[in-house]
Amino acid sequence: MDLTFTPEQLTFRDELRAWLAEHGPAGALTPEPDGEDESWEWRREWQRTLAEGGWAGVHWPTEVGGRGATLTETAIFFEELGRSGAPLPADVLGILLAGPTLMVWGDDAQQERLLPTILSADETWCQGFSEPDAGSDFAAVATRAVLEDPDDPESDWLVTGQKVWTSGAQYAKWCMLVARTGGPVDAGSAGTDVAAAAAGAATGAGAATGAAATGAAKARPKKHQGLSYMVLDMEQDEVDVRPLVQLTGSPEFNELFLTEARVPQSMVVGGVGNGWKVALTTLMNERAGLAFFLQVRLRQALDRLVATARENGRSEDPVVADRLADLHLRTEAIRLMAWKGLTAIEQYGQPGPEGSLTKWLWSETNQLLVQLAVDVVGADALSGEDRWGYELLRARGNSIEGGTTEIQKSIIAERVLGLPRA
Amino acid sequence: MDLTFTPEQLTFRDELRAWLAEHGPAGALTPEPDGEDESWEWRREWQRTLAEGGWAGVHWPTEVGGRGATLTETAIFFEELGRSGAPLPADVLGILLAGPTLMVWGDDAQQERLLPTILSADETWCQGFSEPDAGSDFAAVATRAVLEDPDDPESDWLVTGQKVWTSGAQYAKWCMLVARTGGPVDAGSAGTDVAAAAAGAATGAGAATGAAATGAAKARPKKHQGLSYMVLDMEQDEVDVRPLVQLTGSPEFNELFLTEARVPQSMVVGGVGNGWKVALTTLMNERAGLAFFLQVRLRQALDRLVATARENGRSEDPVVADRLADLHLRTEAIRLMAWKGLTAIEQYGQPGPEGSLTKWLWSETNQLLVQLAVDVVGADALSGEDRWGYELLRARGNSIEGGTTEIQKSIIAERVLGLPRA
């Protein structure tokens, strides 16, 4: 057990803190503007600022513009970013998912074309994994790609289908997409929860439909062999992006309608028919860092709630105090579990059960927190014009997006505890 | 809505109260003695007292020694019995299950032989439904009955197998038994939860093994046609009763080992191959009354806990008060749901969802109550020499016996809400 930072890590942190103090919310960063487009542009600017400071891709190798940070340093980065009150960079999908995937699976041409514009936010990314009838069921992906002219070795793929839960699609240049290039749609079985595991981070990059479905049938991995992972250029008429309004009233996600959208063969990543593997191995390790961002944000929300409770006297109600203490405990558990998970990756090269546990615990805790806020804060927390009111509604998505809680539990049961498949 | 009693019902209640005041714990009934056999004999004596007063089978027709009470009167009986602090009669299985079943399905000879000794407790009953590998899965009943000589029309059935969770077996003259008289054991599927529904009341007459299994496969009722319902004479060497000690340390139940135990053909109830139907229709309505007994006992336990909390000052802890209030609410909900269930039976001739709901709510509430008692009462509640300590352990069985909570939930989902079978 050693819960201290090395001098090098402390140096890294202090350097980052100094930079954030100058450029972040306490310094030059202006407050988030109203309006969806304005907010996006603001976050994109923020990413450019990060990139200029060399902080946009801390875990990327230095050769591709990153800082070559260790896992612990990456965790420190996200924790400090959250602590400073700064937002995540606009293209977190490009930085955490697309870039690392291309570094593992992309060929030289792909890497040369696509990597340089990610950190700078010159070109941003969205993700096309989830589908309306697939939800968490990767085997049910129905979007099809066919070669325009099978006899022409240079022929493009034409992609037709519908994707959901694509955030940032209206601004994205590229979409990382999974489409069926062979074999039948497996509408009837062979579920795996890969969509849940890989479909996106808890910030909303992906979401699963259907509350409890997981691995309903015996695993028949062959059914995934017809899938391919491709990079779609969003700048074409065959791609139709429609905002999908959430119950909060915000169009945080989009639906994507593809009608013979064109993808050159050169933009298939990791080989035709290999899409399941590419999507699955989209390094989960890097995303471990996000847990630190979420954890700090949770802690900050709790601190705000405690401060309010102290101001209005509600903290003197022992029942409220008991619930606040429980939230403290849970938030601290998330922090410690995140570190424990990082140790597991560092020591054994693979994540422990902490990923699904912290996702589940985080979403549940955040939901408890915003619900308690109604009892502590009062009318503001039910006002459509207040942050608490928004958070109360937004938090309901926490246990759905990025793999439902039910799926997290099933993953834990089957993969961690080794129970027989449901 | 009318939550009052009619004058006739009030007269019934007052008569009963007067009788209980004279003969019950406030009157002639001595305290429960130590020792298992002594306690049984005491409860048997109590049943005789009830029978002499005409209170043993209030819902039985007057022709067979009952009082011909209405459902509401039966509910009043059990509520008042509980309120008086008196125990249930020793042979609650005979009174609530065997007797009513025989009245519906038994032929004249069976009724004449078996009914007259039930209320008087001259002959008592046990129940042989559950098996070690069947649990809640009625279709998996493996106990077999074969005709000693198939060519002899007078031949006896010879029954071989093992039954579990038989309470009172060591004292019983008769066992109502379900055995396989034809068809293969269906070890692999066709589960129904009839065992849970019919296997016994929450007082411990039956228990289900396996926490969550229910209706795993599509219903194939044909598989139950090989079962027969028979009355076994316990007074034979081929029946071996072994006590099954519970985690409380008490041998509340037994295991029953049958090795070619003899049952005359005349003791098959409702016809060979009809056992599933007979067991299933073992009138649940009468047992609705038991809910009132349990509800009053829960209420009394809560009152004891509140009294202790007030004595030792713990009730002034708002967190404790909050939990006590929740228990109050739940206990009252059980009472009201029991009445609502009775109305449903009276109005429409069949029970509503209240049966499974109250069973589930009751067991959960009792478990919360005894666990809160540890925090309220202190050391006594963890002492092996104290009633609270015993109840803390005993309550863990509440969510298992008489159909696990998981099975109650599945029954509600499939039968009440009409969800597709799991």
Add this chain to the structure above:
Amino acid sequence: MRFELSEDQQEIQRAARDLLAARASFARLRTVVAEADVEPTGMPDLARVPGEDAALTSELATLGWTGIAIPEEHGGQGLGLVDLCAITEELGYAVAAVPWLGTTTAALVVQHEGTEQQREDWLSHLASGELRGATTFTGDRVPVPGAADAALLLVGDPDGGPAALYAPGAGIAEPVRAIDPTRGHGRIRIPELDPEEELNMRGEWLGGTPTPTGPGFDRAAVVVAAELVGVTQRALDMTVAYVRERKQFGRPVGSFQAVQHGAAQMLRDVAMARVMTYNAAWVADAVDAAEDEAERARLAAELPVAAAMAKAAASDAGRTVTAAAVQLHGGIGFTWEADVHWLLKRAQVDAALLGAAGHHRRRIAARTSAVPVVEPAAD
């Protein structure tokens, strides 16, 4: 002993359900809410309350619904709280965009705690629906449905202290956009009512003098509970319908045990809220009907606990059941397209209105020592 609505009450409830099925569909609700979001042009229409279905509102008034539990001498229909709850449940089931809770609860409070003069002044206007009302507690715990400057405002003390009645135009309600967009809400920022201090010019003490209150606010809480019963029943029904049809991994989602058990829990929560609510409503009506003074006193002493239990159970169910409905709908449940969010938002406001579950559990705890075990009496 019959725990079920009477034939008449069932008839009233059925009629309400039929009418609302025709008039208050979710499609209609979407239109109404969308209209409310339109920026006004020209002179603002003062008669128009954002998020409110004006046509349905006036139809209900015409049908006499608003006055259903108001005595006939004040222009109402003189029915009981059970009847009012049976209708309110249906309005909750429909998430009807009408100023219902505020007006009906205000009438109950005036009727059961006001002076003769106050009843005379206000009940007939509330009964006809021409006057809106709103009811809340001090402390600004919740956006108050119906609270507008043109409404009659009843402000009570959560701990049973004196309550105030504010005539329209008192200037204490400020409009607010609540998370629930399906009706008008206002904020009433009165931290507490001090019997030693003068009230607002348009305010007067409920009942004439600063004395402890209860029976009106208890009934009001039961009505809010009834709306929650309807809202949660709808959430359950929609969820059951959805998971029966929706397939994943080749099976209906509703055949997964986690979904089954989640739905069973929803049913249990709704069922608990329902029995507690109708029990409390029945006790209230029994108080009014009691001819014997001792019997009336006994029942009146039961009402606060019964009402607190109803509101505690319904508030808890409101939060958990609607949250479960979103969850069991999966991703689609989190969208504006799916209609479950109307239920979630309505339930969140109602759960806090006139005291959340914790508040009412405190009341239960404080009173269960003094109140004897409930025991049915003669009819």
Add this chain to the structure above:
Amino acid sequence: MRFELSEDQQEIQRAARDLLAARASFARLRTVVAEADVEPTGMPDLARVPGEDAALTSELATLGWTGIAIPEEHGGQGLGLVDLCAITEELGYAVAAVPWLGTTTAALVVQHEGTEQQREDWLSHLASGELRGATTFTGDRVPVPGAADAALLLVGDPDGGPAALYAPGAGIAEPVRAIDPTRGHGRIRIPELDPEEELNMRGEWLGGTPTPTGPGFDRAAVVVAAELVGVTQRALDMTVAYVRERKQFGRPVGSFQAVQHGAAQMLRDVAMARVMTYNAAWVADAVDAAEDEAERARLAAELPVAAAMAKAAASDAGRTVTAAAVQLHGGIGFTWEADVHWLLKRAQVDAALLGAAGHHRRRIAARTSAVPVVEPAAD
């Protein structure tokens, strides 16, 4: 930053697990408990503690386990709280019938809160295992493991008031049969310790004068938490093994979603308890190791919250996880035959010992205002 036992600590834990697997099986436990139930004949054997495995007890003493966290100058091995927790977890895992918690927690309290004289008087005897100890709070909230008249008794104030040390023979412990039959327990019925009043003849103030205490009892609570981590991990492991094998309706019970999700919840509860416990143990060791005075003070201020969180999480997990283990075993889990009940009983006593979860949440709530956000420092 490495959230994992060191190589040495893993080695110690492994050795403990291996030894206990050989010596402290459930079969052995049954023998020990059965012996305790035998009615004594002739002269009672005063050396024999009911429910205690005498052979294992003396073996552990011989191996030096009892002194593992006691300074070398007092005859111990001078290791830290993390090491002690690693071993304690294994003893919990085995539900070993040895007087472990009482003795090790007593030593921690004397060591961290006693006077030099008190340490001198008692630590070496505790280290050698020849003297038993027991630790509890005033208020008689729990049967105290190890509390016998022959033991050294430490009685603290749950709210951090002064604590008392009672030498063997003080006559304040009366034997009791706790629901957990796998070790000896006693009742200590001291409602409170009044600094103004004289202590029992054999009693003295811990630390010499009636002053607020904490660091010893906090460490003691962490050790109890560690035992609970072991108990709950065992409950999880046994349940997983059972539901993998047990079939119903033709399928392994563990393939039912309700069982899967129940088991996942167990894992989460255990995992939370574990990280909180080892974090608290690490903080305690860091206090001891800190060379810088300010750093030591900072860490010392963290310890109460870290310890409270550990005990709160472990107490909750102890109750819920062992209850879930019984439930997921189904009918068989409710029998004496199935070994899960040993875990349930041990967990229930430990959950209440030195404060149940609610008590520690109160401490967290009272202190989280004063303590800054935990932040890793330089190593």
